[in-house]
Amino acid sequence: MNRPAGRRLFGKYVVVLLLLVGGVLLLSSALDLYFSYQETKAALVRIEREQAVAAAARIEQFVQDIERQVRWTTQAAFDDPVAAQEQREIDYLRLLRNIPAIAEISHLDASGKERLRVSRLGLDAIGSQEDHSRAPKFLEARAGKTYFSPVYFRNESEPYMTVAVPAGEYGVEVTVAEVTLKAIWDVVSRIRIGQAGYAYVVDSLGRLVAHPDISLVLQKRDLSALPQVRAARGRRPAGGEEDVGMIAAGLQGGRFLTAHAPIAPLGWLVFVEQPLGEAFAPLQASIVRSIILFALGLALSVLASVLLARRMVAPIRTLQAGAARIGAGDLTHRIQVRTGDELETLGDEFNRTAARLQESYAGLEQKVEARTRELTDALEQLKALADVSRAVGSTLDLETVLDTIVARAVELSATSSGVIYEYDEATGAFHLKGSHRLEEEVVEVLRATPILLGEGAVGKAVAARAPIQVADILDEREYDVARIRAIFERLGYRSVLAVPLLLEQRIMGGLVVWRQAPGRFAPEVVNLVQTLAAQSVLAIHNARLFREIEDKGRQLESASKHKSQFLANMSHELRTPLNAILGYTKLITNNIYGEVPGKIRDVLGRVDQSGRHLLSLINDVLDVSKIEAGQLVLSLGEYSMKEVVHTVATAVEALAAEKKLSLKIMAAPDLPRGRGDERRLTQAVLNLVSNAIKFTDVGEVTVQATASDGSFLVSVSDTGPGISPADQQRIFEEFQQVDSSSTRKKGGTGLGLSIARRIVELHGGRMWVDSAPGEGSTFSFTLPVRVERREAR
Amino acid sequence: MSRRVLVIEDQEDNRRIVRDLLTSADYEVIEAETGEAGVAMAETARPGLILMDIQLPGIDGYEATRRIKANPALHHIPIIVITSYALSGDDVKAFDAGCDDYLAKPYDPFALLAKIRERLP
Ligand SMILES: Nc1ncnc2c1ncn2[C@@H]1O[C@H](COP(=O)(O)OP(=O)(O)O)[C@@H](O)[C@H]1O
Ligand SMILES: [Mg+2]
Numbered sequence: 001m002n003r004p005a006g007r008r009l010f011g012k013y014v015v016v017l018l019l020l021v022g023g024v025l026l027l028s029s030a031l032d033l034y035f036s037y038q039e040t041k042a043a044l045v046r047i048e049r050e051q052a053v054a055a056a057a058r059i060e061q062f063v064q065d066i067e068r069q070v071r072w073t074t075q076a077a078f079d080d081p082v083a084a085q086e087q088r089e090i091d092y093l094r095l096l097r098n099i100p101a102i103a104e105i106s107h108l109d110a111s112g113k114e115r116l117r118v119s120r121l122g123l124d125a126i127g128s129q130e131d132h133s134r135a136p137k138f139l140e141a142r143a144g145k146t147y148f149s150p151v152y153f154r155n156e157s158e159p160y161m162t163v164a165v166p167a168g169e170y171g172v173e174v175t176v177a178e179v180t181l182k183a184i185w186d187v188v189s190r191i192r193i194g195q196a197g198y199a200y201v202v203d204s205l206g207r208l209v210a211h212p213d214i215s216l217v218l219q220k221r222d223l224s225a226l227p228q229v230r231a232a233r234g235r236r237p238a239g240g241e242e243d244v245g246m247i248a249a250g251l252q253g254g255r256f257l258t259a260h261a262p263i264a265p266l267g268w269l270v271f272v273e274q275p276l277g278e279a280f281a282p283l284q285a286s287i288v289r290s291i292i293l294f295a296l297g298l299a300l301s302v303l304a305s306v307l308l309a310r311r312m313v314a315p316i317r318t319l320q321a322g323a324a325r326i327g328a329g330d331l332t333h334r335i336q337v338r339t340g341d342e343l344e345t346l347g348d349e350f351n352r353t354a355a356r357l358q359e360s361y362a363g364l365e366q367k368v369e370a371r372t373r374e375l376t377d378a379l380e381q382l383k384a385l386a387d388v389s390r391a392v393g394s395t396l397d398l399e400t401v402l403d404t405i406v407a408r409a410v411e412l413s414a415t416s417s418g419v420i421y422e423y424d425e426a427t428g429a430f431h432l433k434g435s436h437r438l439e440e441e442v443v444e445v446l447r448a449t450p451i452l453l454g455e456g457a458v459g460k461a462v463a464a465r466a467p468i469q470v471a472d473i474l475d476e477r478e479y480d481v482a483r484i485r486a487i488f489e490r491l492g493y494r495s496v497l498a499v500p501l502l503l504e505q506r507i508m509g510g511l512v513v514w515r516q517a518p519g520r521f522a523p524e525v526v527n528l529v530q531t532l533a534a535q536s537v538l539a540i541h542n543a544r545l546f547r548e549i550e551d552k553g554r555q556l557e558s559a560s561k562h563k564s565q566f567l568a569n570m571s572h573e574l575r576t577p578l579n580a581i582l583g584y585t586k587l588i589t590n591n592i593y594g595e596v597p598g599k600i601r602d603v604l605g606r607v608d609q610s611g612r613h614l615l616s617l618i619n620d621v622l623d624v625s626k627i628e629a630g631q632l633v634l635s636l637g638e639y640s641m642k643e644v645v646h647t648v649a650t651a652v653e654a655l656a657a658e659k660k661l662s663l664k665i666m667a668a669p670d671l672p673r674g675r676g677d678e679r680r681l682t683q684a685v686l687n688l689v690s691n692a693i694k695f696t697d698v699g700e701v702t703v704q705a706t707a708s709d710g711s712f713l714v715s716v717s718d719t720g721p722g723i724s725p726a727d728q729q730r731i732f733e734e735f736q737q738v739d740s741s742s743t744r745k746k747g748g749t750g751l752g753l754s755i756a757r758r759i760v761e762l763h764g765g766r767m768w769v770d771s772a773p774g775e776g777s778t779f780s781f782t783l784p785v786r787v788e789r790r791e792a793r
Numbered sequence: 794m795s796r797r798v799l800v801i802e803d804q805e806d807n808r809r810i811v812r813d814l815l816t817s818a819d820y821e822v823i824e825a826e827t828g829e830a831g832v833a834m835a836e837t838a839r840p841g842l843i844l845m846d847i848q849l850p851g852i853d854g855y856e857a858t859r860r861i862k863a864n865p866a867l868h869h870i871p872i873i874v875i876t877s878y879a880l881s882g883d884d885v886k887a888f889d890a891g892c893d894d895y896l897a898k899p900y901d902p903f904a905l906l907a908k909i910r911e912r913l914p
Contacts, residue, residue, distance in 0.1 A: 572848075572877060579899040580806035586902050587810060592817045615899060635885055 009316060013309030014302075021301035029294045033287060040283045041257065048259035048272040051191055055199055056261040056270045058187050062101070063163075063265060067146055069099055070177045071165050085116060085126070092118035103160065103178045110172035112138045121154070121178070132176075137164035141174040148266050151181060151209050157218060158182065159209070185210050188270070197274030200251070202229055204267030208251075216251065223251070228258045232269050247276060315343045323350055331358035381528060384408040388535045398543035402434030402536060409513055409532045410436045413525040416493065418513035419446065420536055421458060423501070428453045430462075430510060438514075442487055449483070456481040457498035458510035465505070467526050469497045472518040494518035497526065499533040501540065508540050564629030571622040575615065582611045620751040624734055627758050634762055636787060639678035641712050642667040645705050648685045655693050662700040663693075671707050676763050676787045684756035688716040688779045691753070694746050696720035699776070707785060711765075715780035723771040732757050732767070756781075763787045796913065797821040799840035801831030801857060802875075803849050811844060814902045815909070826850075828857035835861050835870065842913045843872045844905075845892065855890040862891035871912040875900065 073091045092105045096118055104119035112133025117125040132138045140147035141164040149162035159181040167175040184201070188210040191199035201210040206224025211217050223229045228248040250256040256273040257280075263270060315337040322335030331354050337347035391404040402420045410418040417437040421430035429450035435443055454463045457479070461468035473479045473488050473496060488494075493514045501508040511533040515521075585608045588596055596604065626632040649665050656663040685703070692701040699719025706713050723731065723738060730736045735750040757767040760781045771777035798820045802808045812822045823838050825831035828849045835843060843861065847854035854874060861867045874887040874895040887895045894908055 575899065576804060577806070580804070580810065582899055583807070583810035583902055587813055590903065592813055 010309050010313040013312055014305045017305035017308055018302060021305065022298050025294055025297040025301060029290050029297075033290050036286055037280075037283055040280065040286075044257055044274065044279050045259045048193060048197070048257065048274065049261060051193060051199065052259050052261035052270045052272040055187055055191055055201075055272070056263045056268075059184050059201070059263050059268070059270070060265060062183055062187075063148070063263075066099065066101060066177065066179055067163060067165060067265075069095060070102070070105070070163060070175055071146075071167075073105075073175065088116055089118065089124075089126070092116065096120060101179050101181075101183050103180050105175065105177045107167065108132050108138055108174040108176060110142075110168070112142075112174075119178075132174075137162055137176055138174050140164065141166045141176075142172060146265070150203060150205070150207075153218065157214065159185070159217065181210070185214075188212070191272060193272060193274045194278045196278050197272065199270060199272045201263070202269050202271070206230075206233060209268060211251075221251070226251070228260065228271065228273075229269070232260045232262075232271070250275070315339045315347070319343060319347055319350065322347065326350060326354045326357075331355075331361060381412055384412055385531065385535070388532060391539070398539060399434060401539040401543070403436070405532050405536045405539065406434045406436040406511070409511060409529050412528050412532075413497070413513050413521070415497070415513040415515045415525075418511070419443075420501075420509060420511050421451070422509040422540060423453075423462065423507045425507070430458055433509065439491055442484070442491070445484065445487060451481065453507075456484065457496045458500075458512050461498040462500040462502075462507050462510055465500055465502060467497065467499045467530060469495065469521050469526070471495055471520050474518075488514070492516045495521070497521045497529060499526075499529050501533050501537045503537050503541055508537050511536055561629065564625050564631065567625035568622060568631075571618045571625075574618050578611055578615055578618070582608060582615070585611065617749060620749055620755060623755045624751050627755070632758065632762065634677035634680060634787070636675060636677060639674050639676060639681070641671045641674050641681075641705050641707070641714070644678060644682050644685060645703055645714070647682055648689050649703065651686060652689050652693055655690070656701065659693060659697070661693060661696060661698075664700060664702040666702065667705045668707060671705060671712070672785050674712065674783075674785050674787075676783070677759070680759045681763070681783070684759040684781070685714060685716070687752040687756040691779070692716050692718035692720065692777070694748070696776075710785050712783045712785055713780065714783070715778050717776060717778040719776045722773040722775045723769060723777055724773050728769050728771060731769070753779075795821070795839070795841045797823060797838065797840040797842075798909065798913070799823050799825065799831065799835055799838060799843045801825045801828065801834075801843065801849065801854070802846040803827065804846070807846070810902060811905070814906055818906055818910075820909070820913070828852035828854065831857050832860045835867050836864065839867075840870060842909060843870055844909075845872050845874050847874060847876050847887070855886055858887070858890040858892050873905075873908055873912070 073088075073095050088107055092107075095105060096102055103121050104117065106117035106119075107115045109115050112131055112135070114125070114128050114130040114132060117128065137147045137149060144166055147162070147164040149164075151159050151161050154160055161179050161181055162176060163179055164174055164176045167173045188199050188201055189212045193199075198212050200208060200212070202223050203209045206222055206229050208217050208219075208221040208223050224233065226248065228246055231246065246258055247255060248258050250258075250273055255276045257276055258271055258273040260269050260271045262268070318337050319335055322333060325333040326335075333354065334351050335347040337344045385408075388401075388405050388408055391401045402422075406418045406420045410416070417435070417439075419435040419438055420433050422433045423430055427450075429452055431450055432443065432446045451459050453459050457468050457470050470478045473485055473494055476485075479485055479496070493516055495515045495518050496512060497515075498510055498512045500510055511529060513529060585604050587593065589601060589604050589608070623632065645665055645667050649663060653663065689701065689703060696718040697720070701719075702717045704713075704715050704717070727738045731738060731750075732753050734754045736754075737748065737750040760767045760783060763783050764787060765781050765783035767779070767781035769777055769779050796819065798815055800808055800811050800815075800822060802811070802824070803826050808824050812824070815822050823834060823840060825834045828851050831843070831845070831849075834840075845854045845858055849857065852860075858872055858874065861870065861872065871893040872891070874890075874892040876884055876887055876895050876897050884895055884897070893912065896905055896908060
């Protein structure tokens with residue numbers, strides 16, 4: 001399908017060349033064959049015809065001889081009939097003796113009656129008076145013509161012919177001779193052409209007269225239907241001698257090349273025939289030879305065509321492949337075609353084009369290379385900047401950042417070394433904060449005696465708020481810091497570029513790079529160093545900010561600690577007098593100081609209640625502050641959940657009774673012993689139960705405690721107002737209460753739930769509420785039965 | 794056994810409440826305002842029971858308890874520590890120091906009386 005063009009071209013060439021050479025070869029072979037066939041045929045026919053003519057001549061000769069002899073015998077004339085008869089008899093005997101072919105001779109008188117007969121075949125007869133006056137032999141001979149009878153056979157196998165000639169003085173008598181034709185047969189039988197060629201004779205009627213195969217003759221074959229016989233008989237009147245050969249079927253089938261010759265006096269025809277196969281045997285050899293030659297020629301021509309086509313196609317292929325390579329971009333490729341013709345010119349043309357392309361590509365490549373280099377440089381700068389930015393952003397260690405910046409500045413500006421200073425506003429001096437490849441002695445000098453504002457390159461640059469460069473440090477007018485100039489001179493530094501570090505208009509420091517060659521710095525280098533300087537400003541600024549934030553953080557941290565400490569102390573201080581109040585009240589109501597009248601006792605009850613309320617508030621605040629300060633630490637110990645629940649129940653019994661609420665405690669009988677902070681857990685349960693009692697006006701409060709899978713499940717249900725879903729989240733947060741007048745009236749701080757939840761969570765448990773407005777609330781928590789020490793969270 | 798109770802407490806009101814409570818219950822009350830004074834008084838007065846507050850000027854209640862318990866002559870005297878609610882883990886520290894019982898502030902005076910009666914009927 002997708003054969004290369006060269007292949008196709010090659011194929012075409014081969015086919016065309018082959019057609020040309022092969023065609024010519026074929027034609028010439030065919031012509032050669034045709035002509036040689038014709039020639040061979042003509043030659044063969046000629047030979048056959050010669051044979052036929054020869055045979056005809058001999059037969060004619062034989063017949064004429066006999067006729068002449070017979071005529072001559074009858075020439076003798078005697079007046080005496082008896083003498084004549086005797087003479088005739090003698091003549092006839094002599095004739096029989098001399099000419100073996102004559103088997104019988106007889107004399108007919110003018111009336112057609114036989115007078116004398118001398119015979120080898122039968123008895124001689126004299127005056128038999130047989131009447132032959134009506135026989136054709138008599139009639140024709142009497143008319144003066146020689147009569148030849150048709151062939152007839154004696155003894156079934158011997159051919160005979162009757163010859164009658166006029167005789168006598170006046171030619172009115174007739175001599176009749178019976179002639180055996182065996183001699184003719186011999187002639188015919190002897191004719192041989194090649195192996196299978198033979199001759200035969202037909203009479204004027206087309207009947208077979210002589211043939212090597214006697215049986216055919218005895219059958220009296222009528223051959224007048226054979227095309228060659230018909231043709232020969234048809235032509236005879238014209239008497240043409242030429243072109244009497246033809247190809248026809250033989251007597252017994254098969255195809256024969258045949259020629260003939262007439263035997264004039266008898267009207268017979270001699271045919272000579274040869275089977276085609278044999279006749280053309282030499283031609284066949286020549287055909288085979290021709291075919292071999294043709295095949296050879298064809299093979300040669302194929303070879304020649306292929307070679308030729310290859311020769312023609314090869315340079316085209318080379319051209320094509322070369323053009324393809326050049327087309328594919330291999331411009332260094334040159335096409336090698338040395339044919340000295342148009343193809344070579346074409347190849348050269350290609351080569352020239354490739355060369356031109358290569359040249360222009362080379363130019364382009366150089367440009368691309370240059371551009372790539374520029375881009376690479378730019379990219380490197382960008383990378384360096386990114387590096388610096390990352391350093392600025394990621395590390396707040398100012399020294400590291402500044403070292404990175406100086407290093408990049410020196411590398412990118414291709415200078416020898418550099419430093420970065422931070423400016424100290426208080427002293428007006430520049431302090432070395434980072435350096436790169438700067439000799440230790442210079443660093444020491446710079447550290448020992450800091451450069452001041454307005455002094456040296458950096459001092460001037462900052463004062464001018466613009467980059468300053470010194471093209472030659474050794475020039476005193478340009479560089480005024482003598483102590484450094486001396487060192488630089490020794491170290492070989494010649495030029496310096498200083499860029500100020502400014503935040504808005506505030507001086508932050510300076511970035512300086514040194515070079516060992518004198519001269520001005522390229523604007524790009526100045527730009528670059530300025531960019532890096534800007535980054536340094538950010539870094540210094542960030543570091544300062546960070547320092548401030550750190551300070552603030554530390555302050556905040558200690559402030560928060562102080563706050564917690566303060567709250568702890570505060571509540572202790574608050575509680576001490578409160579304890580005294582509660583203690584005295586207790587003593588008074590217990591009549592330690594004497595009998596107390598009812599009214600006072602009543603008031604003292606209120607004092608006690610308010611005091612306790614205040615105490616619980618103080619305790620809550622203290623707990624919350626502890627939680628915030630992360631100081632709420634569990635004191636773990638063995639406890640019984642059942643006891644915890646009952647302790648709480650005991651504590652709130654009075655409250656419940658007061659509100660006429662029924663309080664149900666349902667602790668599973670097989671609760672395992674727990675490990676945890678019993679007092680804190682009691683506090684948590686108490687918070688839930690006291691809430692339930694506080695917010696429920698009618699109905700009951702149920703406390704349930706069960707254990708399964710290593711966890712306690714404690715729930716406190718009430719028949720109170722319930723809590724809306726939105727509030728359910730809030731109420732566990734500090735100082736959060738459901739915002740309704742009815743709950744607000746109940747007082748409280750909004751701390752109870754958050755403390756309870758925190759306590760449970762410190763134990764590794766979880767607290768939640770199931771409630772809906774008007775449906776009551778169930779606060780529950782789970783708790784690992786055994787709590788091991790946990791980190792306070 | 795003497796019905797003398799040593800109260801070591803820096804707060805005047807707290808001392809007075811305990812004093813009024815215990816005298817009404819026929820105990821003899823002696824008082825010390827600091828830990829050092831308390832330890833010294835325990836040696837001299839040989840009380841039948843000591844009530845020890847934890848937050849004291851000078852050495853604190855734990856230290857004072859340790860010192861008294863370290864003295865073989867005083868070792869047998871029951872000490873009830875009054876811990877502050879303010880700092881958790883007080884109870885553990887109290888028992889570590891060697892006290893016999895403890896009570897957290899704020900306490901019910903009669904609950905204290907009950908504990909004292911247990912140890913010093
Ligand atoms: N059992 C309850 N039934 C209805 N509302 C409740 C119940 N428990 C708590 N709340 C709501 O949650 C709020 C927060 O409770 P809490 O943290 O204990 O604070 P406080 O009891 O001091 O108000 C309560 O003010 C109340 O509005
Ligand atoms: Mg509450």
